[in-house]
Amino acid sequence: MSRLNQGRAAIMLRHRFFILALILAAGFAQSSLAGDRTITVASTTSTEQSGLFGRLLPAFTQKTGIEVKVVAVGTGQALDIARRGDADVVLVHDRAAEDKFMAEGQGVARFDVMYNDFIILGPTADPAKAAGHDVVKALQRIAESKIPFISRGDRSGTHAAELRYWKEAGIDPARIGPSYKDIGQGMGPALNMAAGTGAYVLSDRGTWLSFKNKADLVILVEGDSRLFNQYGVMLVNPAKHPDVKKADGQSFVDWLISPEGQSAVANYKIDGKQLFFPNATGVPTN
Template sequence: MIGTWIRAAVLSLGVGVTAVAAEDFIVVQSTTSTQNSGLLDAILPEFRSETGIEVRVVAVGTGQAIKNAMNGDGDVLLVHAKPAEEQFVADGWGVQRYDVMYNDFVLIGPEANPAGVGGQDVEAALAKIAEAQAPFASRGDDSGTHKAELRHWSSAGVDVAAASGTWYRETGSGMGATLNAAAGMGAYVLSDRATWIAFGNKDGMKILVEGDPKLFNQYGVILVNPEKHPGVKAPQGQIFIDWLTGPKGQAAIADFKLDGQQLFFPNAQ
């Protein structure tokens, strides 16, 4: 309902989107994967060219991005933890959630593969890693990737809290830093595929488990509720959301590739 009002308010100004947004900016609280992969650097100049709106990105883990948005430190939230996103809206912090795009998670490990994991079943692989007490590097930062990882450990019947500091190592860092840590210690690690493709230090590491439907990774976008935080630039934020979920934004996402590989797949409704 608020989103409809925002669109009506923009249209009622009687000017084009570019005139409304000229020399303006919004702050988007987003995940490290959208930044580390290069996606936002690739598509945001097109948005600014069309609308005049500069997008300033704060790239942190999903959990921190949600906290920042709850504090009013942003206009738009672009993250990948759907249950947490839906709770954000249900609690009144966000206006409406929209699907944007998806990719998947992959389980990466050393080529020596001491736990002998492989195939498509991520929970079976995690159970084998725990049984072998092989090193595993976790982000441990309440990010969308960390939330997904913890769900899979729980489904595998493994209490990683009890193993913390032994074979289970929490970096408290972003995806790139955690991949570097895993490479350094010869550890297994769960990563979103986009960050892995963009990651430079692959020597001695490879994807060992992929293709499990449980590894599906959905991204969503939400306007921060201006009724909670009057400083939110709601018209400009909604323009960005409409562009990102519309034909031009969806095409820009689909066109973004590294080494010939598509990193994100648009699926806005």
């Protein structure tokens, strides 16, 4: 091969390497960009421990390419995370706390998503004679009986509801005595402690249905309209927190309240029992 042909061959080889490098670089850039499509949702332990997110999130990601990282804590903690700008979306269940969050300008808009109900669980023998359809009377009997009651004590939506019911019952739980056990933990640990000690406990129905270690616990109080448990979703306000991923976060909100997202909520069942009931209207409630 002549020197001229050798030179041309070398130039062509370098050109091919250059084109290959550009293709690889473009691929890496696209991969990096796709990897950045991740949002953080601060939510309640009930949405995770019930298994609901395990059903919803893969469907959402498959449709949009957006990955979702869930921080599952009590509602109060979830809203505090959002107040710091460390979440893009919040999905919680304490309407009074949600309204306060919105009044502070921390959320863009609040939408109803779904509901279930709270229940009081206790030992099958029901030593406090709490069974029935009146949550207030049940708590009064439990307090009088001095049978242990497990409180989450974690500023969750369930804990906030429990405190409202005690107030309606005219009882300060701090004055009940040692039978009132404030554990400062989530729904799973509270249920485990109640199951292990023969205690009473307030739970959301979704977590209860997915809970495996039921032991001697049974549902004793249900059906009171005051036990209604509504969930709401809010995009964190990017005007207050510039790092909020507005477009992708809004995509999650929009999908959750869409017919597709609502159908995914409705179709999540355990042993044929529906855990959450969709009720989004697509109309902001604030």
